[in-house]
Amino acid sequence: MSTPIRVLSLAAEAAPFVKIGGLGDVAGALPAALRALPTPVDVRLVLPLHNVIDQSQFEFEPVASFTIPHVDGELIAEAFRTTVRGVPVYTISGVPIISSPTVYSSDAGMDGAKFTFFSLAALELARTLQWRPHIVHAHDWHTAPAIHALATTREEDEFFRETATLLTVHNLPYLGVGAGGCLAEFGLPPAPDSPLPYWAENLPLPLGLLAADHINTVSQGYAAEILTSEFGAGLDEFLKTRANSITGILNGLDLEVWNPQTDQKIKIRYAKGAFKKREENKAALLEEVELTADPERPLLGVITRMDHQKGLDLIPNALRDLAGQAWQAVILGTGDPDLEDAARRLDAEFPNVRAIIRYDDGLARRIYAGSDMLLIPSRYEPCGLTQMIAMRYGCVPVARATGGLRDTIIDYHAEEGEGRKRSTGFLFEEANPKELGQTICRALKVYQDKRRWRGLQHRGMKRNFSWERSAEKYLEVYQELIR
Numbered sequence: 258m259s260t261p262i263r264v265l266s267l268a269a270e271a272a273p274f275v276k277i278g279g280l281g282d283v284a285g286a287l288p289a290a291l292r293a294l295p296t297p298v299d300v301r302l303v304l305p306l307h308n309v310i311d312q313s314q315f316e317f318e319p320v321a322s323f324t325i326p327h328v329d330g331e332l333i334a335e336a337f338r339t340t341v342r343g344v345p346v347y348t349i350s351g352v353p354i355i356s357s358p359t360v361y362s363s364d365a366g367m368d369g370a371k372f373t374f375f376s377l378a379a380l381e382l383a384r385t386l387q388w389r390p391h392i393v394h395a396h397d398w399h400t401a402p403a404i405h406a407l408a409t410t411r412e413e414d415e416f417f418r419e420t421a422t423l424l425t426v427h428n429l430p431y432l433g434v435g436a437g438g439c440l441a442e443f444g445l446p447p448a449p450d451s452p453l454p455y456w457a458e459n460l461p462l463p464l465g466l467l468a469a470d471h472i473n474t475v476s477q478g479y480a481a482e483i484l485t486s487e488f489g490a491g492l493d494e495f496l497k498t499r500a501n502s503i504t505g506i507l508n509g510l511d512l513e514v515w516n517p518q519t520d521q522k523i524k525i526r527y528a529k530g531a532f533k534k535r536e537e538n539k540a541a542l543l544e545e546v547e548l549t550a551d552p553e554r555p556l557l558g559v560i561t562r563m564d565h566q567k568g569l570d571l572i573p574n575a576l577r578d579l580a581g582q583a584w585q586a587v588i589l590g591t592g593d594p595d596l597e598d599a600a601r602r603l604d605a606e607f608p609n610v611r612a613i614i615r616y617d618d619g620l621a622r623r624i625y626a627g628s629d630m631l632l633i634p635s636r637y638e639p640c641g642l643t644q645m646i647a648m649r650y651g652c653v654p655v656a657r658a659t660g661g662l663r664d665t666i667i668d669y670h671a672e673e674g675e676g677r678k679r680s681t682g683f684l685f686e687e688a689n690p691k692e693l694g695q696t697i698c699r700a701l702k703v704y705q706d707k708r709r710w711r712g713l714q715h716r717g718m719k720r721n722f723s724w725e726r727s728a729e730k731y732l733e734v735y736q737e738l739i740r
C-alpha cells in the first residue's frame with residue numbers, strides 16, 4: 258500500500274494526558290510505536306477531554322464542532338487537537354463529558370452516557386475532518402460502542418463503508434454493565450437474535466465483541482483464558498464462536514517512560530548491573546516510608562489498583578505465615594475501600610509493613626527502584642505492566658501464573674536445571690494465601706544467595722519489553738483486516 262494505513266484509535270485514558278491504569282500506558286504508547294515502525298502507520302488518538310486533564314500542560318487547538326443525536330435532542334461535541342511525540346491527538350468535549358467529575362465512577366449511567374457520547378463523537382470527528390480511517394481501533398468497553406455503531410450503519414454509510422474494526426480487550430469482566438440504557442438513548446440498538454447470551458445483548462463490550470472484525474487481548478495467555486469459564490466473564494461460550502477472530506498481542510513497555518537510567522523521580526539513576534546504586538535507592542525508600550534502615554532485610558513491594566482482581570486480599574495471611582522471617586513490605590495503592598482498610602490494618606499489625614493509600618507515580622517509581630521483590634498475586638491479569646516495569650528496574654516479581662504474568666515471567670525452578678539460568682522471577686499456580694506465602698518463602702531463600710539473586714535481577718533487566726515487536730504485530734492485524 259503506497260499511502261500509510263490510517264487508524265483512528267479510541268481510548269478512555271492515555272498517558273501523558275490521563276492515566277488510571279495499564280490501559281492509559283498502552284493507549285498512550287502504542288500510537289507512537291506504530292508511527293515509529295519502518296512502515297509507519299498514520300494513527301490518530303482520540304480521548305475524552307476529562308475534567309481531570311490538566312489543560313495548561315498541553316496546547317489544545319479547537320478543530321471541529323458538530324452534534325450527536327440523542328433522545329433528548331442534539332448534543333454538541335467540540336474537538337481539539339494537539340500533538341504528542343509526533344502523534345496527532347484529538348480530545349472531545351461535550352455535556353456528558355463535562356458533567357462527569359472523574360474518569361471512571363460508580364455511576365453506570367453517567368459513565369455510560371459519557372463513553373457512548375464520546376464513541377459516537379470520535380467517529381463523527383473523522384467524518385467532519387474528512388479523514389477516512391482504514392481501521393477504527395477501540396479499547397475496552399468504553400469505546401466498544403463505536404464498533405457496534407459502525408457495524409449497524411456501515412453498509413449504508415459511504416464514508417465508513419470500507420472501514421474495518423479492531424477491538425482490544427484489556428480487561429474482559431468490565432462489560433459496561435448498566436450502560437445499556439445509554440446506548441438506546443443514543444440510538445444504538447441491542448442484538449436480541451445474536452449468539453450473545455440474553456443478559457449481554459445490550460451491553461457495550463459484548464456488542465463490540467459481536468461486531469468487531471477482529472478482537473485481540475493483551476497477551477496470548479489471556480486470549481486463550483477468556484475462552485474458559487474461569488476467565489470468560491460469562492461470555493466464554495459466545496467467545497468460542499469468535500475464536501478464529503481472537504488473537505493475543507503482548508503489551509510492550511514504554512522504555513522512555515520507564516527507564517531507571519533517566520527516571521527523574523528516583524534518587525539515584527542506574528544502569529543494568531549497577532546494584533550498589535540500586536541499594537542506595539532502597540535505603541532512600543526505607544527512609545521515605547519510615548521503615549527500619551536494614552538493607553539486608555528483603556523489601557517486598559506492592560503497587561496496585563486495590564481491586565478483587567489483583568488478589569490483594571491474599572497478602573495479609575501470606576505475610577502472617579512469614580512472621581518469623583526477616584523482611585519488610587511497602588504497599589502502595591488505592592481502590593476498593595475494604596481492601597484499603599485491610600492494608601491499613603496490616604500496617605497497624607506489623608511494624609515492618611507500610612501501607613500508603615494513594616495514587617503516587619513518583620513513589621511507585623521509587624518502589625520499583627528500591628524494593629527487592631514485587632508481589633503480584635492477581636486472580637487474572639490480561640497483560641500486567643507492573644511485572645515488566647519491576648524487571649526493568651531490577652525488582653524481582655513474585656506473581657500468580659496467569660495471563661500476561663505467566664507469559665512474561667520465567668519461574669525460578671526449585672531444582673537445578675536449564676530453567677533456572679533463564680528465570681526472571683517466581684510464579685505460583687493457585688490464588689490462595691498459602692501458595693503466595695510459600696512462594697515468597699522460596700524467593701526469600703534465594704535472596705540469601707546474593708550471586709543467584711543478582712542473576713535473577715540481571716536477567717530481568719536484560720529482557721526486552723519494547724513496543725516495537727508488539728507494534729509490528731498490530732500492523733500485521735491492520736494489514737490483514739484491510740485485505
Ligand code: ADP
Nearest residue numbers: 278279561562590615616617618621641642643
Ligand atoms: P491495571 O491496568 O490492571 O491497573 P497494570 O499492571 O497493567 O494494571 O498497570 C498498572 C499501572 O498503574 C502501572 O503503571 C503501575 O505502576 C500503575 N499504578 C497502579 N497503582 C498505582 C498507584 N497507587 N500509584 C502509582 N501508580 C500506580
